[in-house]
Amino acid sequence: MTEGMAIEFKGAVKHRRRHSIGPIDLKIPQGYIIALVGSNGSGKSTMLSMMMRTIKPDRGEIHWYGESFSGELPLELRQSIGYVPEGPIAEENGMTADAIAKFRAHWCPSWDEARFNGLIEQFHVPRNERLNRMSKGERRKLEISTVLAARPRLMLLDEPSSGLDPFAWGDMIDELQAYMENEDVTIILSTHIVDEVKRLADYIVLVDEGRVLGMVEKDSLYGTWKELWVQGALEGLSQVKEVVKCEPDGPHLMRIIVRDNAQWNQYLTATGMQIMKSHSLELEEILRLWIKGYEPEELLV
Amino acid sequence: MWIPIQIDDQSAEPLYYQIETQLKSLIVSGQIEEGTLLPSIRELAASLSCSVITIRRVYQDLENEGLLRTKQGTGTFVAKVGTGERDEYRRTVVQTAVETAVDTGISVQYGEEELKQLFLKILKQKYDKKSGRDRE
DSSP: OOSOEEEEEEEEEEEOSSOEEEEEEEEEETTSEEEEEOOTTSSHHHHHHHHHTSSOOSEEEEEETTBOOSSSOOHHHHHTEEEEOSSOOGGGTTOBHHHHHHHHHHHOTTOOHHHHHHHHHHTTOOSSSBGGGSOHHHHHHHHHHHHHHTOOSEEEEESTTTTOOHHHHHHHHHHHHHHTTSTTOEEEEEESOHHHHHHHOSEEEEEETTEEEEEEEGGGGTTSEEEEEEESOOTTGGGSTTEEEEEEOSTTOEEEEEEOSHHHHHHHHHHTOEEEEEEEOOHHHHHHHHHTTOOOTTOOO | OOOOOOOOTTOSSOHHHHHHHHHHHHHHTTSSOTTOBOOOHHHHHHHHTOOHHHHHHHHHHHHHTTSEEEETTTEEEEOOOOHHHHHHHHHHHHHHHHHHHHHHHHHTTOOHHHHHHHHHHHHHHHHHHHHHHHHO
């Protein structure tokens, strides 16, 4: 990757009450959509908060566009970051969409009022309702609209789709894609929804128990694992390094999960085993294997 | 612009290769005409649910082969396809189809001579029918 880095974690550590995060080393290139994937409590939200500087690491550094800052982020940089936090912001409970817009317009020089109005209309967000009276989905749509209308250079989205109905979800995906036409923009989002990763991500970062297990180019994952039903030379099959799961499925049939690489194909040719049925693993299954320790071969970090 | 590319999840071929061969055949066969503005890298990536890295690679490869050209700030266009390339493409398509047919023959233990006779018979039938149609 020769592009500039939007964010770089250098040995960043944060001690939290229940568990610690890090040390995290991660480079996030500018101009891409990066999905942070991992189970609940894995540390994705803390990472996003660190990128937003609402949490400072206890050790290590974070760089924004190649620069690190000892105190607060400079105003100009903060204005160029759009953040959708995991949960609603309590201070905004009594405000209406219009009041929020007025506030943001005042604070953010790149605020695009027409864009905001368009999005609010498209997402059917009520303008004059107080935020704590809105449904969870309406409030989420408002938050996403507000971030898009501020035309940020970096978007940090913490589970942006939680509470959205499938139609609003589709619209959100389209809006984010369209906004990425601006090649300067970087989106980092955490998500549990594999479909969201499929539709949006260029890179996937897998986070587990406060650690970054690695970053991959999404498309390099496809076709890396296969589920096969094989017949023939089954002896010793479970000992093969590429085979991670091996169970009988009928009298002479074995169902296996296998890494589909050159070594495996050599083994296959050498033993003359017969493949009765073959199926490429889906992204979800590939990610689940990765969490269990079977990491992709084309890992970037 | 919508481009009829179809990705096969179960194919052993990598994603970039599937997209590249299909886009290439659309261009070389003339189904996408010279001068056509292709979707942006992000747009095509979004419509195929793949990453921009993959599409960038495809556009770059086809640009290197002279099939596409990029104008700074305007986008990626389909370049002029030479007759040499078009002929080469036609030959490759037919050759692949014939190879598949021969492989099928071998797999059901057809002998060389037997296969040749069958091929010539079909050839005659098809072209007789075609010239019949052409005369009408």
